[in-house]
Structures are given as C-alpha cells and as structure tokens.
Amino acid sequence: MKHLFKTAVRGLVLFTTLQTSTLLAAAPVASGADHNHLLIEQSIEQKSEVTWKQVPTRTITASDVNFAYRELGKHHGGTPVVLLTHLAAVLDNWDPRIIDSLAARHHVIAFDNRGIGATSGSPSNSMEQMADDAITFINAMGFEKVDLLGFSLGGMVAQELVLKQPQLVRKIVLAGTGPAGGEGISAVAGVTFYDMLRGAFTGQDAKQFLFFTRTPSGIQAGKAFLERLKERTEGRDKEISVSAFFAQLEALHLWGQKAPADLSVIQQPVLVVNGDDDRMVPTVNTYDLARRLPNSRLVIYPDAGHGGIFQFHADFVRSTLDFLGR
Template sequence: MSDTHLTAPTRHVDVDGDRFAYRRWGKADSGQPPLLFFQHFRGGMDHWDPLMTDGLAAGREVILYNYRGSASSSGTPRNTIEDMADDAAKVIAALGLSQVDVVGFSLGGMVAQEFTRRHPDRVRRLMLLGTQPRGGNPDPDPKIFEVAPRPIPTVDDFLFLFFGPSEAAKQAGRAFWDRRHQRVDQDPPSSPELMMGQIEANTAFVTPLDPERPFAHLAEITQPTLIVNGVNDVMIATINSWHMVQNIPNAQLIVYPDAGHGAQFQYPERFLKHALQFLED
C-alpha cells in the first residue's frame, strides 16, 4: 500500500552533524522533480494540509521537512533566512537530488525565495503562498503579536491568523484544523528557541538590500513562479504579493476571495487545481 500524508514514515538525513527530519512519498517515476515544502513560522510537517500534499503527491513525489532545530529535527535553530536556505540546499544534496520544485508558505516563502536566489540551479518552479519579498512591509494586524507566539495555539487562534472573517471561511478553517490533526504520530511542538530564532530572521528580512530599489533583487528569480494569497492577509499584507508579481519576471498572482493568510487551506480543492496546472504547464 502506498504511503500518504498520514502514513509516510518520518526519516532523518544527516547534515553538518545534525539530523533533519523529513517525510517523502508520492509518484517517484513521474518524470517530474520532487516538490519540496518550506513551512511557516513555528510550523512543522504536520501543519500542512493532507488534501494539498496527497493531491500533489498523486502526480509526483513530495518532500516535507523540518528546519534545523524545528520539531523532530536536531540542532540549534537558525536565525537568518540565508542560513535556512543554505541548509535546504544541503538537505537536497544529502537526499541525492539535483533539482526540485518548491512551495514556500509565509516564512517558508521567504526561505524559498532565498533558496532560489542562492541556489538557482536547484529550482525548476516556485510557488509562494502568503508571503512577502525581502524589504517588504508586512503591515500586520497588531493582534497577531498576541496570538502568534502563544505556546499552544488554539483553533480560534488559527482561524484568526489564517482564514477569512466570514462564517463560511471559519467553517473551512475548522475543517482544515480537523484534517491536519488526523495523523497519529505527530511531530513534537517546536521550541521557544526556534520561535525566537525565526522572529530574528523575519525581522532582518524586512530590511531592504537597496532602499532606493527595494525589490530589484527579485529580478534574479527567473523560474516560473506562482504567487497565491487571500484578499485580506492579517499576517503579511496582501499588497506584498503584488510587489512580488510586479518584480519577479515570470510570475503570476492569484488572490482568493474572503480569505486570509492561509488561502490555500481555505480553498484546498481550488488551490490544488491551480497548483497542478502551474506545475504541469
């Protein structure tokens, strides 16, 4: 029986003396590069949506992994996006892969951008979800500074942070919450040290490389790029997605209605159709 999001075993690969946890499953003989996932602030392998990962795995391999020091990965958490991106390149090499497609969500989208800029030969196609460019202004709802750092987020915290304000959006959020808790052997929660390191990395990332041309560096990302967000992202203002599509040469943008930061989780079937069309085009 083939593995799924709920059954794929947690494996480890050694990189520079630390063990990176990963799960890998899907159609290995597809002729397509595996799809590597970069997760959000404090998130791990069990924060992805099984509808999304299994739907994508039907036509290719998918690889989920935890950053250094995150959940079931060992080591000291990184405090720069650049180091996290370079770690990813080493993980790819350790897994014997030469090229991948990449999907990055939120902080993971920042890592995905730097991974693509610093290791362009490793990336064929790029998906950026609910994220921002270096030098962007996240302009978050002030409430996130109360909600996002809570040691054990509740379903109501996730609804506020990730989903739209309507009752239909909240119902979709609760359905996602149920799906993401279906796996029995879930990762341990990430540590306070990881949270602090990622806050430091995110804070540095909002400083532009060139204040006069804050998004000029995005021209270095020449791979086909799909950008997805909700119309009202309270974590990272949706305008940042517009900045990216204006400055990444081969990019397209989809904005979902009545949705927030986790638009792909609110509309999983719709997102899956868009993602598959993009990856197979």
C-alpha cells in the first residue's frame, strides 16, 4: 500500500509538472500591483540591460557538486543577498519582480542547492544538510559575509545556516516560514498533496491554492504571479526531480518534529514576513519567530497566504530595501 501511494504521488507530481509547462502558452493576466510597480521596473531597465528574464545560468564547482546559479547587480558591490527558495522550487520559481527590484540596488544571487534543478549531486533530506550545502556554495563564491532571504523551506535553511555560521551573516529576511518544531510544519506534505490534487482536478497550478487565499484578490494575485513566472522563455532551469521533492518533504517533516532551537542567540537583524492566512506554514509560526528573535521586525500582509510576498511584491521590495539599507 505504501509503495502504491508513493507511485500515485509520483504520477501526480509529474502530471502537475507537465500541466504547468502546458500553461506557458496562456495569455498574461494584468494586476494592479504590477501597474503600481511600473516605475521601479523602468528604473531597472535604465540601470541594467540584463534582468531576471535574460540573465544566464552559471555553474561553480565545490565539494564535487556543480552548483547552478544566477546573479544580478554585482556592480553594486556591498553585501551580497543570497536567496534560499521554497519546497519543489528551482531558479525559475523566483518572482522576477522581486529579483529585478532588489538587484536594482543590491548584488543578488539565487542558486539551486545540491540535487535540485540543474545542480548536480544527491538531494539533501534535512535542513542541516541543506544549510551545509548553502555554506559550501557561499564559500565557493568567495563571499565573506552575506545577507539571506529565505522563503518557506528556504527560511528554515537560513535559520540553520546562521546558527551554524553566525559570522557569515549580516542580515536575514524570513518569509512564509517557521521555527523548528513549529505548529503544523510536519503536516506540510499533507497540505501539499491535497492542493496538488485540487490543482490537477481543476486544471490549475497547485501554487494557486498553496500560496494564495481563495478570495477574489488572492485569486487574481495568484494568476498574476504565475504569469510572471513564465516570462523567462529561454534558458529555463530543470524541473525538480521526484526524488528531490520527496527528500525535501522528509526534511520538512523532520524540521516539524525537531526540538525548538534557542533563537535568542541570533543577534542579526531579521525581517519576518508572511500573509495573515498561511495554510502551508501557519502564520502563528511567523509571530512565534518574531517573538523569539531578539532583533526582529514583523510584517503581516492582509488577505494573503503563504505567497504574501508575491501578492504584495512591491511593498515587500520596499520593506526589504529599507531593511537591508539601514
């Protein structure tokens, strides 16, 4: 029975991947948030000819792993901002509005961790291993100190990373994430599979259900976000493999069962962000993080879910730029 369940889930994952690829031909959906973001996009075009849509994917080798990464805004200098992404995500799952806007002022790097997307090696199945892999990548890039932006699973990796190597981190942004042992985190797999089924039966991307509320504004924001993810049409990353997806689910389950860490030792400034109705990593965890981190700032977006930073991307960029610039 267990083997049958895994086989069915693998088939569902592959179906969802194919479905997402098929939707690439859909017509764009306009959004008010995108319209409000026009000025900063024009500023980006004036400052740089390369955006997230065109930036090449490069590789760097460390510890026998070929890490795939993309980099923008290197000419700004300063502390690099390293991005750590969510469950089942590869490079093309980052919102181009967020990346381009941050890169208009900062050196920004996104990468696939070991065994994910175009990066070689076997995928890690714990947050501790993922943090070690991220440290390996950061060291290989020659960065002595970085800022971290971790979303969802990436925010958990960021917590482990700063606990392991506090001298490596200047500031942290934690979005849609929670602490070890946090409420509902060990149940992420169940929520994910349920919404994958909802997506499959309704012909929609599962992220529409996982990341956004089912209110009119949430549904519109989800559609706009999914269209933005399709803007890059050439040189796209490899989709996550089924084995890597299951390794990440195992890591999430272990994180949810893990004893709480002493977050009071994290002295770095931390921006903690989420929507007020996160189904994947319940928002109560966001409040918990903000309470336990001694130097934190909390932002909660109304009528927003797990993908609140994508729904309110213009405001999130402003808050993040202000936070990093202080």
